[in-house]
Amino acid sequence: MGEGPQSRLTQQSAGQQDVVITHEDVDRAHDRVRVSAARAQRGFSSRFRLLWLLVGPGILVMLGENDGPSMISYAATGARFGIGFFIPFVILTFCMAIVVQEMTMRLGSATHRGHAELIFDRFGPFWGWFSMIDLGIGNFLTLITEFIAIRAGLGFFGVPPWIAVGSALVFLYLAVAMHRYWTWERTLLAIAIFNLIFVPVALLTHPHWHSVGHALITWMPLPGGLSQDTLIIVLADIGATVTPWMLFFQQSATVDKGLTTKDIHLGRFDTVVGAALAAIAAVATIIATAPLFAHHMSAENFQGAEFAQALQPLIGRFGAALFALGIVEAGMVASVTISISSAYAFGEVARRPHSLNLPVTQGKSFYTVLFLCATTAGAIVLIPGLPLVYVVLLVNVVAVLAMPPALVFLFMLANDREVMGNLVSPLWANILATCVVVFLTLAGLLFGISVIAPKAFAFLGGG
């Protein structure tokens, strides 16, 4: 790690190696002392405290992935297809996310290395750079869409675009200004939980629960059948739950938090709880906009705020305002997690300090990458006349297409006995992970066929 002039370091022997103890290590050690103390005690309150100390990366990554474009995709799903096939489908995608994200948590806990670092070390720079290019482009495009969502959401309240983008950048700065992983994680968790704001919005629409139950059991109806439009929404909804940045973020956050192999079972719990919360918010969003489908309102060019405006006659100004706030929150939280994911990956590959425990003076490159990505993405959103609506749906589609290559790296690392020891993936996890890769690849190929030969789906009843 780079040794800044203000991080006077002490050589200390650990085993046979001379190591440098940094400020980052000291902060992490304080966190681990609390974990050890909670683990040493018996009783319900101690168990709960241990759980409280260890949850974080899983919930954050899942609620972070319920980002601006994701919530807009779910809203578009409800408005274009109503209550039906997509409700159980979205739940299935979150089950896929659990399978994938559990592997990253296990990798981080076992190796104490970030995802980018492991790919570079184990597969070499040739494959490492492919992976980084995928991540860099995907993250940057997604960041743009987060600012689109923030701009659109705050636009509902009459906030000018430049103030909306400026506020998001200030929020990003404040979120990481604490220079302490623990404080950052707790603060962002408290904000991310507002993703569930879509639940009261859904309730305000007085959903037809019988239809919801019927959809969950039968996966029907699917209005319009299998068509290119349906496939774009299918891919957008998959991309709303499983994307490359999530792999990099959760593994790096697991390492930064300091989780070890003893924490893996609670890391799994963290991931499952995060997926459950995010699935509830996603399904609530589909239910919330389903009345637009029932009223035959065209939502093809909606950016987020338009959904709120269209819903206003049905759920009132308060409900519409909650919806718009939900879009803003989704964009704000994700702009932080995605920027951090890029900064972690850069630090891991460039072998520069990369931790939220770093003061600015010691983590200059980490914070520079973080703010540079966010500021550039925010500035792009302010360019007049940009086709923002299409970019939002397309980003999720691109994320799905980039997932299979990313998953193969993850799959191979999670089965790499030299780095994982006895913590390699069990057979059932490998079968599930293989199913996820095959499913995502087939979904992408179907999309490709629908673009090249749009009439190929006519025999299935689609357009």
Next chain:
Amino acid sequence: MTPKGKAPITITSSDQELVLASLEPEQLAGLKKHLIPRRRLNGTEKFVMWSLRIYLLFMIVVVVYQVFTSVR
């Protein structure tokens, strides 16, 4: 809580003891300089990785084509 901000950061001997007692050796930031040995890929692994790379490039072309036709 250790001091932060612009003041010089000093790591005391009690901090060192705390770190060495609480963290696993691989968790120390200084030890992450050491590379994990490179893995040798077999033929099947190379085939799968190249196939998916080609798949991604092809699909990106499809997406660009789709954007082009939609805009037109």
